[in-house]
Amino acid sequence: MPGIVIAISLVFIGVRVLEPIYLETPLLILGYVVLFLPLAVGAVRASVEQSPIRLEEIARSLGSSPRRVVWRVTVPLAAPGIAAATGLVLLSTMKELPVTLILRPTSTQTLATRLWQYTSVSDYASAGPYALALVIFAAIPTAALTILAGRRHGAGIPNG
Amino acid sequence: MADTAARPAQLATGGGPTPALTLCGVSKRFGATTVLDGVDLRVEVGSVTVVLGPSGGGKTTLLRIIAGFETPDAGTVTIGDTLVASPTESVPPERRRVGVVPQEGALFPHLDVAGNIGFGLQRGRNARRRVDEMLELVGLAGAGRQRPHELSGGQQHRVALARALAPDPTLVVLDEPFSALDAGLRAQVRAEVLDALRASAATAIVVTHDQLEALSIADEVAVLLDGRIAQAADPATVYGLPESLEVATFVGEAAILPGRRETDRVSCALGSLELAAHCWNRSGPYAELSVVVRPEQVVLSGIDAHTAIGEGERAFGTVASRTYFGHDSVVLVTLDDGTELTARLHASRLPSVGERVAVTVDSAVSAFPVPITLPGKLS
Numbered sequence: 001m002p003g004i005v006i007a008i009s010l011v012f013i014g015v016r017v018l019e020p021i022y023l024e025t026p027l028l029i030l031g032y033v034v035l036f037l038p039l040a041v042g043a044v045r046a047s048v049e050q051s052p053i054r055l056e057e058i059a060r061s062l063g064s065s066p067r068r069v070v071w072r073v074t075v076p077l078a079a080p081g082i083a084a085a086t087g088l089v090l091l092s093t094m095k096e097l098p099v100t101l102i103l104r105p106t107s108t109q110t111l112a113t114r115l116w117q118y119t120s121v122s123d124y125a126s127a128g129p130y131a132l133a134l135v136i137f138a139a140i141p142t143a144a145l146t147i148l149a150g151r152r153h154g155a156g157i158p159n160g
Numbered sequence: 161m162a163d164t165a166a167r168p169a170q171l172a173t174g175g176g177p178t179p180a181l182t183l184c185g186v187s188k189r190f191g192a193t194t195v196l197d198g199v200d201l202r203v204e205v206g207s208v209t210v211v212l213g214p215s216g217g218g219k220t221t222l223l224r225i226i227a228g229f230e231t232p233d234a235g236t237v238t239i240g241d242t243l244v245a246s247p248t249e250s251v252p253p254e255r256r257r258v259g260v261v262p263q264e265g266a267l268f269p270h271l272d273v274a275g276n277i278g279f280g281l282q283r284g285r286n287a288r289r290r291v292d293e294m295l296e297l298v299g300l301a302g303a304g305r306q307r308p309h310e311l312s313g314g315q316q317h318r319v320a321l322a323r324a325l326a327p328d329p330t331l332v333v334l335d336e337p338f339s340a341l342d343a344g345l346r347a348q349v350r351a352e353v354l355d356a357l358r359a360s361a362a363t364a365i366v367v368t369h370d371q372l373e374a375l376s377i378a379d380e381v382a383v384l385l386d387g388r389i390a391q392a393a394d395p396a397t398v399y400g401l402p403e404s405l406e407v408a409t410f411v412g413e414a415a416i417l418p419g420r421r422e423t424d425r426v427s428c429a430l431g432s433l434e435l436a437a438h439c440w441n442r443s444g445p446y447a448e449l450s451v452v453v454r455p456e457q458v459v460l461s462g463i464d465a466h467t468a469i470g471e472g473e474r475a476f477g478t479v480a481s482r483t484y485f486g487h488d489s490v491v492l493v494t495l496d497d498g499t500e501l502t503a504r505l506h507a508s509r510l511p512s513v514g515e516r517v518a519v520t521v522d523s524a525v526s527a528f529p530v531p532i533t534l535p536g537k538l539s
Contacts, residue, residue: 054266057229060253061260062280063327072279076270 003098006034010103023105031099036092040085047081048074080148087141094137111137178241180205180331180363181226186235187387188221195221197387198235203331204380208357208364212374212411213384219367222384223333226365227260228253239330259324259332259362264340265316267308273319274304280327294322298356313341314349321353325360332357334366338373350377371411375399383407401438405528408452415501419451419527426451426527429499431473436524449527457525458503460491460517474520477501479511493519 010031014022021027051074059069075082097112104113111134118127181203188196195218203209213219224230226237228244228251237245239258244251259280267276274291281287295301298318308316317337324332337353338346354377357364368374374381375395382392390410391403402408409416419428421443426435428451443449463476477495489510491503501519511517 052266054262055268057227057253058260058262058266058323059268059279060229061227061256061258062323063254063257064279065252065254073268077268079270 001035003035003096004102006031007099007102010034010099014103023103025105025108028100028103028105028108031103032093032096035096035099036089039092040089043085043088044078044082047078047084050081051077083148084145087145090141091138094134177205179203180207180240181365182236182238183222183226184236184238186222186225186232186237188218188225188230188233194387196225196232199384199387199389201382201389201392203363203365205363206361207379208354208366208377209380209382210374210378211365211367211382211384212371213367213369214410215369217369217384218387219369219384220335223260223335223365223367226331226333227258228256257327257330259327259329261317261320261324261332261334261337263336265308265313265320267316267319267323269308271308272304273300273306273308273311276308276319277304277322277326279323290326294326297325297359298322299352312345314345314352317341317349318352318356321356325356325362330363332362332364334364336368337366339368339370375411381411383411385410401436402452402526403438405450405452408526408528413455413502415453415455415499417451417453417499417501419449421445421447421449421527426525429495429497430475430501430519430521433473433521434524436526439526439528443527443529447529449529451525451527453501453521453525455490455502455504457521457523458493458501459520459522460493460503460505460511461520463516463518474518477517477519479513479515479517481513482510484510493517495519 010027011022014027018027055073055077056069059073060066064072094110095112097116100110100113101116104110111130115127115130115134118124118130179202181201183199183201186196186199187194199222201209201211211219211222221230225232225245226239231250232245232247234247236243239256242251243249244256267273268279271279273295274288277294278287278291281290291304292301295304298321300315300318300322303311303315308319311319321332321334334353338350341349350373366374366377375398378395380392381395381398383390383398385406391398391407393401398407399412402411405416408414417428417430419426419433421435422432423445424435424440425432426449427433428449430453433451433453460479475495475497477493480492480494480500482489482491489505491505491511493501493503495501503519
């Protein structure tokens with residue numbers, strides 16, 4: 001769903017029902033949750049589904065109850081996927097603009113809003129540092145993800 | 161246990177020590193396909209039993225039922241003297257004490273070798289000692305800190321075995337344990353795994369479709385055909401004294417010739433052959449039989465060679481092809497009546513292609529009262 005649709009819906013809800021947190025951080029966070037939860041769930045589910053059932057069966061045959069299998073096998077195997085989902089959501093949140101602009105508390109700025117403000121008045125020199133910061137912060141999780149993915153590939157998780 | 165009474169009477173009264181595993185009438189169907197159709201099997205404590213059957217013949221399903229990953233539709237599974245599965249109840253895998261060694265090893269990729277082997281142990285100093293013991297047992301002492309992906313296929317397999325054996329299970333089941341390995345490695349890993357199994361005195365069930373493997377490693381071979389155990393006996397009996405034509409043709413190579421019963425002999429394209437004693441009661445006089453001739457029973461000699469064998473006990477043919485294997489050779493002979501027959505010969509003196517030979521059979525043959533058309537499943 002486009003961010004603008006979610007933002008305006010939340011403005012409506014905020015004005016009508018959630019007046020106390022309208023234009024406060026919690027509502028902004030709620031906006032991000034609505035916007036990015038599908039992204040996170042998709043990535044996490046894919047990685048949990050990739051954890052081979054066979055390994056879970058083996059773990060059971062070695063005496064682990066189903067609940068312990070989740071902690072000892074499924075979660076560790078899905079960890080790279082969970083980390084990837086986290087990184088993905090973090091990145092998307094940092095660069096998110098419409099929901100942030102509409103729902104942020106009046107005094108709060110994000111890198112993206114600053115960048116947008118300066119570029120909208122063609123003050124590229126002032127926008128520069130924010131853009132650079134955004135690129136650097138985006139690069140960190142991307143690099144981490146790449147390294148993780150590489151290690152995981154090397155580990156050769158069987159997919160049977 | 162209160163459900164002891166539910167066990168079929170013949171198990172409770174079965175002679176000898178309690179078997180490690182007893183299957184009684186185990187059946188399983190998936191949709192319209194009946195995979196197992198009343199499997200009965202007894203596995204003695206400390207033995208290596210091989211379940212031999214064609215690919216897709218329900219062997220893996222049988223193992224999964226034993227391990228508790230599937231429940232049977234009918235029949236019971238008893239481990240030691242505990243009933244673990246019946247259509248109405250099922251002990252979960254974690255309480256069965258059945259170690260599983262899957263086909264491709266399937267080590268936990270997020271744990272090192274020691275972590276894998278120690279997975280089924282309670283944490284503590286004893287666990288560490290046990291892990292070291294197991295590493296020693298499978299010949300990987302000092303490899304505890306390595307990651308699974310750093311190991312070769314054979315090493316991964318031995319770790320999987322050590323992992324299964326570490327909690328000292330009542331039973332360890334191995335699913336096609338060597339099929340993922342290439343031929344050269346296979347024999348070596350097989351020997352190593354078997355040594356480790358014997359050294360641990362574990363009761364093992366190995367599932368395979370490889371008959372040579374089955375015959376060479378088993379104390380007992382259970383032939384699983386059409387969802388039933390067609391024969392369960394020691395390897396020499398299964399190979400030498402098969403109980404049915406299906407077993408005879410599935411285990412080992414054999415030529416099947418049409419024949420007719422004559423008292424304690426059978427006549428076929430190769431003349432009159434001695435009938436193995438275990439087949440005497442399987443057919444009446446003059447019954448139409450399918451005669452099983454193993455390649456190594458066939459003897460070829462020159463047509464003019466002087467032998468004591470009577471004219472009625474040999475046949476003549478022409479060598480159609482020969483394949484040299486070093487330790488022996490396989491010679492394909494076309495008999496004068498058109499029947500094709502393979503002979504496995506020592507390589508010292510081989511007839512050449514096109515040569516006329518006399519064909520005799522040097523030992524008693526099995527024969528079964530069935531039409532010559534083989535069951536469709538085997539072709």
